[in-house]
Amino acid sequence: MFANRIYFDNSAATRLDERVLDAMKPYFFENYAVATSEFAYSEGISAREALDDLRSVLATSLGANSDEFIFTSGNTESSNIALKGVALALGKKKGTHIITSKIEDFPVLHSARGLEKRGFQVTYLKVDSNGFVDLDQLRDALTDKTILVSIQHANQEIGTIQDIETIAHICKEKDVLYHTDATHTFTRVPLDVSNIPVDLVTVSAHTIHGPKGIGGLYIRKGTSVTKWMDGGFQEFDIRPGLENIPGAAGFAKAADLVTSEETLRLQAMRDRIIDRVLTEIPNTTLNGHRHKRLPQNANITFHFVEGESITLHLDMHGYAVSTGSACFSRSLESSHVIMGIGGDHERAHGSIRFTFGRYNTINEVDDIVGTLGEIVKELRKISPLGKEKMEESK
Amino acid sequence: MKFPYSDIVLEHFRHPRNVGQIEDADGKATEGSPSCGDMVSVYIKVDPDKKTISDIKFESYGCASNIATGSIITELAKGKTLDEAKKINWKTASDALGGLPKIKAHCSVLAVEGLRSAIQNYEERHGLVREKKPTTEEEIHKRLRKVMNPLSGLDIERTNLVKVVQLKDGTAHVMIDLPPDHQFSNSIKEEIKEKIEPLWDIKEVIVEFIT
Numbered sequence A: 001m002f003a004n005r006i007y008f009d010n011s012a013a014t015r016l017d018e019r020v021l022d023a024m025k026p027y028f029f030e031n032y033a034v035a036t037s038e039f040a041y042s043e044g045i046s047a048r049e050a051l052d053d054l055r056s057v058l059a060t061s062l063g064a065n066s067d068e069f070i071f072t073s074g075n076t077e078s079s080n081i082a083l084k085g086v087a088l089a090l091g092k093k094k095g096t097h098i099i100t101s102k103i104e105d106f107p108v109l110h111s112a113r114g115l116e117k118r119g120f121q122v123t124y125l126k127v128d129s130n131g132f133v134d135l136d137q138l139r140d141a142l143t144d145k146t147i148l149v150s151i152q153h154a155n156q157e158i159g160t161i162q163d164i165e166t167i168a169h170i171c172k173e174k175d176v177l178y179h180t181d182a183t184h185t186f187t188r189v190p191l192d193v194s195n196i197p198v199d200l201v202t203v204s205a206h207t208i209h210g211p212k213g214i215g216g217l218y219i220r221k222g223t224s225v226t227k228w229m230d231g232g233f234q235e236f237d238i239r240p241g242l243e244n245i246p247g248a249a250g251f252a253k254a255a256d257l258v259t260s261e262e263t264l265r266l267q268a269m270r271d272r273i274i275d276r277v278l279t280e281i282p283n284t285t286l287n288g289h290r291h292k293r294l295p296q297n298a299n300i301t302f303h304f305v306e307g308e309s310i311t312l313h314l315d316m317h318g319y320a321v322s323t324g325s326a327c328f329s330r331s332l333e334s335s336h337v338i339m340g341i342g343g344d345h346e347r348a349h350g351s352i353r354f355t356f357g358r359y360n361t362i363n364e365v366d367d368i369v370g371t372l373g374e375i376v377k378e379l380r381k382i383s384p385l386g387k388e389k390m391e392e393s394k
Numbered sequence B: 001m002k003f004p005y006s007d008i009v010l011e012h013f014r015h016p017r018n019v020g021q022i023e024d025a026d027g028k029a030t031e032g033s034p035s036c037g038d039m040v041s042v043y044i045k046v047d048p049d050k051k052t053i054s055d056i057k058f059e060s061y062g063c064a065s066n067i068a069t070g071s072i073i074t075e076l077a078k079g080k081t082l083d084e085a086k087k088i089n090w091k092t093a094s095d096a097l098g099g100l101p102k103i104k105a106h107c108s109v110l111a112v113e114g115l116r117s118a119i120q121n122y123e124e125r126h127g128l129v130r131e132k133k134p135t136t137e138e139e140i141h142k143r144l145r146k147v148m149n150p151l152s153g154l155d156i157e158r159t160n161l162v163k164v165v166q167l168k169d170g171t172a173h174v175m176i177d178l179p180p181d182h183q184f185s186n187s188i189k190e191e192i193k194e195k196i197e198p199l200w201d202i203k204e205v206i207v208e209f210i211t
Helices: A018-024 A041-061 A075-090 A106-117 A135-141 A163-174 A234-238 A245-257 A260-280 A306-315 A336-340 A343-347 A364-384 A386-394 B009-013 B062-076 B082-086 B090-096 B102-125 B137-144 B184-196
Strands: A068-071 A097-100 A121-125 A146-150 A177-181 A200-204 A215-219 A285-286 A295-303 A353-356 B027-033 B039-047 B050-060 B163-168 B173-176 B204-209
Touching: A018 A245, A041 A068, A041 A245, A068 A075, A068 A234, A068 A245, A075 A146, A075 A177, A075 A200, A075 A215, A097 A106, A121 A135, A135 A163, A135 A177, A163 A177, A200 A245, A260 A285, A260 A295, A260 A364, A260 B204, A306 A353, A306 A364, A306 B009, A306 B062, A336 A343, A343 A353, A364 B050, A386 B184, B009 B062, B027 B102, B039 B062, B039 B102, B050 B062, B050 B082, B050 B102, B062 B090, B062 B102, B090 B102, B137 B163, B137 B173, B137 B184, B173 B184, B184 B204
Parallel strands: A097 A121, A097 A146, A146 A177, A177 A200, B173 B204
Antiparallel strands: A068 A215, A200 A215, A285 A295, A295 A353, B027 B039, B039 B050, B163 B173
């Protein structure tokens, strides 16, 4: 159906790797039993062992122990458990103050807003023009009532990678729990919890050619997280519900398949599109830091034109990308990330995010640059904005 | 492939008609702004005897529905008398385009307003101006009829979202029947401000969500 299409929206969803599907199949058809206790029947015991092994693969990839990793339905649930679970555990005991950043993805941002309605106080840290959290503001914001800091590993839109090691140490010094959303960095940017004192880490399979609907949360041993969804005693009595073992098998396989060679290949695509667009198409701005950014992410504003118009033209030419424009979003609001880095609405509306994955090639990157140049040129002819500036750059 | 727009919208989006500026335009207007996400400029030449639109051009900074609506209204208005052209509304444009997505009403209504404002600009420049009258609550309600409710594609007055409008000492107070954290609250608030703030005697616009 989508043959000959070029898909550059791999931070939203990825094509499943066939090897991942192969790893999942046995748990659909051969052993589909629930993971039981060790005193039940053979299928259940075998399923339990498989789940433990899969958990161990993922925990190890983060430098964690097996009993510090729970499976969830994805990064949204993981971040919800992290924020609300800690809030429930410590809200009465220690305090009701939480710190996060203005540019977090919605699972964190909206969990924080939800907690505000229930009487918690939330500080939303500013970021600089590259998207880096202001560490001094973080130090100043921490009080003895602060129970949790949640600052992402890398940004979902502009790709900026935070200095989570420093952040983790700042939190540890003050004895405050630290959660990081690593949805977009997992397996692609190193994160070892045995070296970095982070307490909770959100990860997901959907960004690494794994299945949708499976994610995980690292919870450092001893971290206070209260269960708030009621059900059975699964996942160390933190996340109830029938375990998604096929999903877990797919997630573990997907994590296993990511290699540093592949990451370098994605980085080469990223660098190619950034270098070519910024030099070949006038009036363009890179969003996010040039180097401290996700290897698979490029985000560029094409000034004086609106993003949905660009994405629709690209779609008609066979390319799938996303934009921070209000017209593209479900809430009709501009990207809070681009606004957060000090951009105006115009910068957000004209921003296009390109995210690369296993099935993209550098030739596809070269192809889109030419097409983009034509599209942007045509749209600028129609636009009432920026005529003077465009004269200058002719 | 599956596109969110009709074939006519896509055709006008790919090949917009009457694009550009008219150097010695008789009337011109810009509606929207980069901050609201869409912007349309409309330029008209008027035949002084017949009072018809002899030429019309537009420019658009906006999404596909904005560009397509700008294009279609120039086709609809060309050759029409000013009075006929004033009657072109969002529905006329949307019908001519084979329908627009409801959620895109707010992007596309700008082009229609651009045309009306360009005509008004012509009338003002040619001595057909009315005096500056003080703003009334009625006038505010009238302007709120141009703010679209993205849930329905109709305006916020017709969909009963406007609960109260109060006007006191240059401050316009608008209360909307939506929760403050509704998906579209911020977008609607911005649009209300955009429509009311330009009124000459309005100093402040307060939008409150009261559900």
